């Protein structure tokens with residue numbers, strides 16, 4: 001049960017939108033029609049006509065020819081959405097089945113983060129709730145849209161960087177009460193949860209997410225960002241809650257091909273949700289947001305051959321993650337692992353000469369790693385609960401070897417021993 005009501009939660013101007021339709025929705029391109037409907041250039045692009053872009057050579061995924069790029073891409077991406085559904089229909093969380101109607105696909109999950117804000121939050125009035133330390137784009141996108149930010153920090157690293165459920169529920173209670181007293185003040189429309197978290201690397205507990213979803217009086221949407229879900233323990237195949245959107249009308253689960261699939265360059269993200277919310281997101285997006293090249297490459301990555309390669313690469317990353325977990329504690333000056341091991345990065349404290357986690361030390365290590373060793377990691381010491389922390393992405397075998405040697409050298413210099 002939930003108090004969610006789309007008709008009173010989404011912005012009225014968005015509820016009135018109709019999904020984009022083009023002439024080709026009514027009159028399909030069957031190869032015999034001539035297409036004079038979209039002001040394209042019928043002579044084609046100034047590119048070599050004979051070259052295919054990918055030459056994937058599989059029966060499932062057609063290779064895209066450069067010479068066809070004068071045509072607009074498919075605005076609906078039904079086939080690509082079906083591949084995403086097939087990947088996430090594990091029936092580990094429900095017996096119900098995702099269909100393409102449950103999906104929005106965008107230019108990375110960053111587009112979904114922004115589209116949700118525009119769909120639900122009235123600029124200058126409404127708010128979102130985030131749980132620091134968390135991914136920075138929720139706040140950036142909120143600011144761009146002139147939407148307020150309410151922060152309820154995650155529990156401490158010792159408590160696994162999990163949701164502080166009583167604090168989140170209390171904040172939502174308070175917001176409901178405030179909105180009843182002064183409706184013109186706006187309200188919290190979205191709760192952004194990152195699972196596995198960035199920079200925490202911790203998978204959130206499903207039962208905690210359920211408690212937020214089931215808040216008895218809050219009329220809003222829970223957005224679970226699963227950018228790193230394919231690295232999650234114990235079983236990355238069934239960790240995703242994407243199919244759970246068939247059980248909750250107020251749940252959105254975002255994913256991306258930028259991480260485990262190694263396709264950050266094509267910009268493909270997805271939001272799984274109830275068909276009613278998906279319809280709104282699809283109505284407000286730019287009609288041709290997914291390019292033909294992106295669609296074709298993503299479809300290959302989600303086909304049998306693509307998935308097999310992704311799984312093999314993931315196994316190598318997990319091996320290197322385990323190696324870092326073994327080797328990091330042996331380096332003098334490396335403190336505690338903060339957070340979890342559910343992503344393709346690890347969050348470690350850097351210790352000062354006295355053995356305390358310290359931002360000045362971590363910053364120096366960060367700078368010297370980059371400037372003297374050519375190794376770029378991320379300083380996260382200013383994030384809530386991350387004092388003295390660096391976030392290290394798991395690289396290849398050779399990269400991890402070089403990183404470990406560089407870190408040992410730099411820490412020795414910085415700590416003066």
Ligand SMILES: Cc1ncc(COP(=O)(O)O)c(C=O)c1O
Nearest residue numbers: 108109110135198227256258269
């Ligand atoms: C938690 C999280 N969500 C979303 C994204 C954005 O992913 P995309 O490349 O799909 O826009 C990132 C990228 O680092 C991330 O860490």
